[in-house]
Amino acid sequence: MNPHWHRRGQARARPDRAAAFVLGIAVTVWAGCAGQGRIRTLEPGVLTVAVTTIAPSGPYDSQLWIRRYVERFAAGQGLAPKWVVVPFNESWKRAGQDEVDLVATNVASFPDRVSAGGTFSAPFLYERRALRVHPQDGGRYETIADFIGKRVGVVKGMAAERDVRRRAPEGVVIVTTDSFAQLYEQFDQGALDAIAEAEYYALDGSVIPSHGPEVMLIDLHDLNPGEREESVFVVRDATTGLLDALNAFIAQTPFPLR
Secondary structure: OOHHHHHHHHHHHHHHHHHHHHHHHHHHHHHHHHHHHOOOOOEOOEEEEEEOOOOOOOOOOHHHHHHHHHHHHHHHOOOEEEEEEOOOOOHHHOOOOOOOOEEEEEEEOOHHHOOOOEEEOOOOEEEEEEEEEOHHHOOOOOOHHHHOOOEEEEEOOOHHHHHHHHHOOOOOEEEEEOOHHHHHHHHHOOOOOEEEEEEEEOOOOOEEOOOOOOOEEEEEEOOOOOOOEEEEEEEEOOOOOHHHHHHHHHHHOOOOOO
């Protein structure tokens, strides 16, 4: 063997190996940076989320379903959820105001809820309007027209409020509260004859159980006849990457989690 040829071969091999080593490091660093920068949240590593309660009332509470759904999404993105409790009314504006990365207050995607700096996600469920009454009163009432002289409670700013104000005949007393907790308290105390709320449906049309036998829902109808009232998250536009990641998660993950 020619020793000079052998040394020349080694000389050629060393730069090739060095180049491959440098390239490998570059790819690793790039991949790490890409993963860290995929979603740029208000607080690094944290997904700040607006909700209407920090302690959902029980297994039928839609805020519990939403909380679990967001937790699953956040875990998949390597983010820790941070919950910020807000009133429902105008909660959809908080993403665009840079208060939170995500609004998860069960916002219906009405055109008049679009606000600068925030974008609706894909829908994850839909609802139909209803009135909650005590089971013993089920035979007394069928529609909102049967509540003349009675007190019907709504949460300020919710679709239920606009529905009742649109449909209630003169003489129905509409009582407004800031939260469902206040509404249910008054209902349980007998201060309200009915509560305006919703029946929940998965996107495939199946009912999502939202109450036990102690509750009766009457007067089920679409808010706008023939249209699905779809619920969405509101995503802060400046939280780059979040909207695409969340929409992909919704497409792959039926709501609620089973």
